[in-house]
Amino acid sequence: MKLTNFPLHTLKEVPKDAEIISHQLMLRAGLIRRLASGLYTWLPLGMRVLRNIQKIIREEMNHSGAYEILMPMVQPAELWHESGRWGDYGSELARFNDRHDREFCLGPTHEEVITDIARNEISSYKQLPLIYYQIQTKFRDEIRPRFGVMRSREFLMKDAYSFHLNEESLLETYDIMRNAYVRILERLDLKFSIEKADPGAIGGSLSEEFHIIDDSGEIEVGHIFQLGTKYSKSMKASVTDETGKDCPMYMGCYGMGVTRLVAASIQQNNDSKGIIWPKKIAPFNIVIIPINMKKSFRVKExxxxxxxxxxxxxxxxxxxDRDVRPGAQFVDADLIGVTHRVVVSDKELDKDMVEYKGRSSDKTRMIKIDKVLDYLF
RNA sequence: CGGGGCAUGGCGCAGCCUGGUAGCGCAACUGCUUUGGGAGCAGUGGGUCGGCGGUUCGAAUCCGUCUGCCCCGACCA
Known part of the structure; x- marks a missing residue:
């Protein structure tokens, strides 16, 4: 990507709205912009990071035998009446009426919708176990949105739901998903811990949270639940077992805040100059900085x-390829956190060399031009 | 929702106390110079000072009211 063609909008000064470092850097590096409280636009640079994280999540979900689907964000009130949560969920559930005066809500989570799918699509124990997942926008009308994307009202979540004939099968899949979460967070180079948790409004018996470890406390990025038969009983989602008897399905659900992972990663990986992305999610692998390309044809070529x-x-x-001074180039490259940096200058070209520096180190190194590829990868 | 703070060009701020028709830095645009850590000079564009009402000859400034945003607390991926 040539930078003159890429809409990168970095800020020199810290926007006063931002308190924590990840929020400040996301705004300064031009990853996101605020629309209203708890609502953020993802700019092209941010989208690249978001995509990289989604790719890892998809790979691990698919590996674990989960199937990707996409459910509507808008959900009919009837389903929520069936599960009993229309009354239970409180004002965090954003409700509205359509032109025919029917009641709907913006999905804060999708147990009701997935259970509706399951009761229609699954009828035999032979179809089980089955895991569905999606990566989709959620809306929760948080009492107090804060810390930018860390606790926003609208956010991108990966949510998976599993269906089982009995508890043993649920436990088995719960373990598989738990391991998938561990692998995802490891691949993202995040330091995390797993804690027993209160199932809260989602319900069920056991649940565990995945916490991101950070100086300023601990910012939760994943939560997995053994739901049991809470939704399948109230919404009558059952299968016939081998004896021909109707049994409510056992369910598990597994949530992960995708947009929150971006903030978590920055929170753990930054210095005074900006973001230091882990290799696998960096928006770019390499940045090439030509020094004074406008004057030197050799540097340009x-x-x-x-x-x-x-x-x-x-x-x-x-x-x-911008026509700016080297200082501005260095500062932006550091701010947006590109993993590898190669500087091309007349000074080094005289020796057939270019300069290399990794974002996480402050040592520079000279490399023969024809060895750059070998050196980097 | 309770408590605290803020609102002046894209971003950061001054001006408000003591009313006289808006300014600084950064960013943007043009030109010249400059080119290894956010360049210099000259010039240009951009603001109904969050909204509404009031006081006054005159309001960014004083009074009232509404809205938005941020921070602390209880809840959540």
């Missing part, structure tokens, strides 16, 4: 060639 080579090799490369 060689950095463009290097850019093409790295692109051909399948890497996400950011080529800072």
């Amino acid at each position: 060689i950095s463009e060639k290097l850019y093409e080579t790295l692109i051909q090799s399948g890497y996400d490369v950011l080529f800072d």
Whole structure:
């Protein structure tokens, strides 16, 4: 990606709305912009990070035998009356009426909808166990949204739901999902802990939370539940077992805050200059900084060639082809946290070298131009 | 929802006390110079000072009211 073609909008000063470091950096690096309290737009740079995280989540979900679906964000009140939560959920549930005066809500979670799917699609124990998941926008009318994307009202969540003939099967799948969560957080290089938790409004027996460890306390990014038959009983979602008897399905549900993971990662990986992305979620693998490209044809030619080579090799490369001074280039590259930095300058080209620096280190190193690929990967 | 704070150009702020028709830095645009850690000079554009009402010859400034936003607390991915 050539930077002159990429809408990167970094801020020099810290917006006064932002208190915690991840929120400040997300605004300064141009990942997000606030629309209203608890509502954020994701800009192109932020989308790249979000996509990388989603990719890892999808891979681990698919590996665990879960099937991706997409449910509506708007849900009819009838389902919530059936489960009993229309009354229980409180004002965090955003409700509205359509033009025919029917009641609806914006989905804060999807147990009702998935249970409705399950009771219609599943009728035999032979179809079980079954795991569905989706990555979708949720809306919870939080009493107090705060810390930017860390606790917003609208947010992107991965939610999975499993269905079983009996409790043993539920426990087995619960364990599989628990392991998938561990792998996801490990692949994201996050330091985390797992805590027993109160099932709260979601219900069920056992539940565990995945906490992100941070200096300023602990910011929860995942929560998994053994629901048992809470929803299947109230909403009559049953299957026939091998004896021909109708049994309510056992259910599990597994939530993960995708947008919150972005903030959590920044919260754990930053320095005074900006974000230090873990390799797998960085918006770009490499940034190429040509020094004074406008004056030096050699710098221009060689950095463009290097850019093409790295692109051909399948890497996400950011080529800072702006006509700005080197200082501005360095500062932006550090702020947005690109993993590898290659500087092309006349000074080093005289020796057929370019300069390399990793974002997480402050040592620079000279590399022969034709060895850059080998060195980096 | 309770408590505290803030609202002036895209961002950060001054001006308000002591009313006289809006200013600084950054960002943006143009030109020249500059080019290894957010450049310099010159010039340009952009604000009904959060909304409404009141006081006054005159309100960003004083009074009333509403709204929005942020922080602390109980809840959540």
